[in-house]
Amino acid sequence: MTLFMKFWSSVVNALCLPLHVIHALGLYEIYKRIFPIYLYRISICYNKKMHDKKKELFRSLSEFTKPGGRLTILEIGCGTGANFEFYPPGCKVICTDPNPHFEKYLKKSMGENDQLTYERFVVASGEDMGSVEDESVDVVVCTLVLCSVVDVQQTLREAHRILRPGGALFFLEHVAADPSTWVYFFQHVVQPLWYYFGDGCEVIRETWKYLEDAGFSDLKLRHIEAPLTALIKPHIIGYAVK
Structure with missing residues (x-):
């Protein structure tokens, strides 16, 4: 199936030539x-x-509050603020995203979740959050983000x-499917097109390997x-303790 998959992936990649040119020209x-309009609806x-998976995941957030303090959360790639409703009341939230055009939707989500304290919105990529101090937060949240950062490590x-x-x-995070499945095949075939419409998203990443290392x-x-x-049915869910 590998040669067959590579062939069709190359075909789709060739059909994406106009998108490659648009990207190269900076357009x-x-x-x-x-993209924020599209992502807000999605x-x-x-x-x-x-809902149930997110509720189950974020149920453990409060366990990482320092004794006598308030939980401080930094969310990488916060997007439209889709996770805010799952955060425990009273916690402080620092929002980061490389796309400043999300701010309009962030403000809307903040208004709908005023049980939280929003510390600041930082326009920064996940790879470079130099404005955030070392060892300064209790929890980092990363949902549907590691698929689109340039450098996962x-x-x-x-x-x-x-x-x-x-x-x-x-x-x-959504991740690559099992290599023995047709989902894996189609993930690789559509990846060249998916990249552009997903704002850099890679549906073929084996993200769990990066987390393990x-x-x-x-x-x-x-x-x-x-x-x-x-195509995005395979997911990984959980948390990693420092």
Whole structure:
């Protein structure tokens, strides 16, 4: 199946030539202004289908509050603020995203979740959060983000750096399917097109391998089948303790 898969992936890649040219000319930045509108609508649908999984995952957040303090959460790639409703009341939230055009939707989500304290919104990539101090947060949240960062290893190093000792990275990510399946085949075939419409998203990443090698002291990771379209049905969920 490998040669067959490579052939069809090459065909799709060739059909994406106009998109490659648009990207090379720097015109793809226009799409970044439109993408928040699209993601806002998708996030509403995703939250409905993944509500129970998110609720289960974030139920453990409060366990990482320092004695006598308030839980401080930093969310990498916060997007439209789709996770805010699952955070425990009273916690402080630092929002980061490389796309400043999300701010409009962030403000809307903040208004709908005023049980939280929003410390600041930092325009920064996951790979470079230098404005956030070392060991300054209790929890880092990363959902549907590691699929689109340029450097997964560097993003995880940054998460590890800003977490206090005993803090945790919470994650929920779609990942590559089992290589023996047709889903894996179609993930690779459509990847060239998926990359552009997903704002850099790679549906073929084996993200769990990066988490296993990230140097956390404890990793709680499960593979699940999400109630979503086949291409993004394979997910990993869990948290990693510094």
